[in-house]
Amino acid sequence: MVVIRLSRGGAKARPFYNIVVADKRSRRDGRFIERVGFYNPLARGGEEPLRIAQDRLNYWLSVGAEASDTVQRLIKQAAKAAPAAA
Numbered sequence: 001m002v003v004i005r006l007s008r009g010g011a012k013a014r015p016f017y018n019i020v021v022a023d024k025r026s027r028r029d030g031r032f033i034e035r036v037g038f039y040n041p042l043a044r045g046g047e048e049p050l051r052i053a054q055d056r057l058n059y060w061l062s063v064g065a066e067a068s069d070t071v072q073r074l075i076k077q078a079a080k081a082a083p084a085a086a
Helices: 054-062 069-085
Strands: 001-011 014-023 034-039 049-050
Touching: 001 054, 001 069, 034 054, 049 069, 054 069
Parallel strands: none
Antiparallel strands: 001 014, 014 034, 034 049
8 A cells, every 4th residue: 555654854853754655564764655745843934844746645645545644634734825825
């Protein structure tokens, strides 16, 4: 099964997450198929806290990939922020 989930990066106490499409059997920070965005929970000032490539996300969801609970929450958050930016 293919899942859309977070992959952790960054330093100790400074998390940074990539939103990736991966096989469910692979490790959290291991092999992935495609990177579709990122999430920076500690974004300050002019830094961008969240970016998702909506076209790639919609493609993977259309072919049966399942998003994790956290990624679903971030998708909703990005959808709210998109109309405000436009």
